[in-house]
Amino acid sequence: MGYRGRDIEVVAINPEQYLVASCDSCGAIGLKILDVVQVPWTITGRLTARVALLEILAVGAGPQVMTVAISNEPQPTGEELLKGVNEELAFAGLTLPMAISTEKNMKTQETALGISVVGLVGQKQLRIGTSQPGDEVFCLGLPKVGPEAANPEDPEIIQLMHLKRLLGISEIHDMIPVGSRGIRAEADQLASNSHSRLLVDPSCPLNLAKSAGPSTCLILSASRPVTGPVFSDFKQMPIHKIGKLI
Known part of the structure; x- marks a missing residue:
């Protein structure tokens, strides 16, 4: 395809x-x-x-x-x-x-x-292009590269076990692991696949251009805020709102 x-x-x-x-x-x-x-x-x-x-x-x-x-x-x-x-x-x-x-x-x-x-x-x-206008886009984990990403069990990076749990949350649509292109490029790709556009949240503290090396973080779209009970078992995992699809 x-x-x-x-x-x-x-x-x-x-x-x-x-x-x-x-x-x-x-x-x-x-x-x-x-x-x-x-x-x-x-x-x-x-x-x-x-x-x-x-x-x-x-x-x-x-x-x-x-x-x-x-x-x-x-x-x-x-x-x-x-x-x-x-x-x-x-x-x-x-x-x-x-x-x-x-x-x-x-x-x-x-x-x-x-x-x-x-x-x-x-x-x-199949979860590709399932996002919808109005969805909010979040980043789970932090972008890390090189020596920063030397610990596979770093509590601040996304793990396979986390992703398997995300698959069971109906409000979550597309998910894309972030690599060397950085968060912004992957988020724009997510928006493009659903024929929408990303409106970036100016308060987001993350460096959206930084490489995430071995996919240390993940972006996802959701029909409602993914906070509170949804991620209560993710403990120290950082969650940041990237923006909204319009």
Whole structure:
């Protein structure tokens, strides 16, 4: 279908179901000599896996299979990256079959990882372009990038478990994980997909242009304010109103 501006693709497999594919890549983040951000490979694996999984869950699809392309040697880099991927799956309560490939011919000096996830969703459950004029747009979590995003369990960043709970709230329409383009670009994409325009709330304290790195925050549209009991179990998770769709 070609959802421009989003790291997903949606294909109809029959009149009632869609396949949804997502992907994320990560380079120069790890423990190799030329890596720009020095963090354990398990962290790289966790954060890259969560981005691809967030994209699938955000459109209402259930993850079915994952591919892990590691452009580094099987040991120790590949082994540690895979350990991180499996830790993220366990943290989210998911189990997925995987197709895995590593680099066995060339010596590498930078960490490089690519992860894809394929999910399945019913036609009526697909959450793309479901926003409506008058919806308010919120950001859940804070945009963080580089060393700021080195803790996969940071209480200020969105988690897969949060997104799974959001899917059960009828007042919430579209959800988009924020990446390197920043909050404003993703919010404009959300508005465009629903043939509306974003009116930004001037009191919003967030830097709307800042990269959110490995999708540390999520924007969503809702037909009523998402405060109070709706997010009472999200504890320290920051919530900010971005604006309104008109």
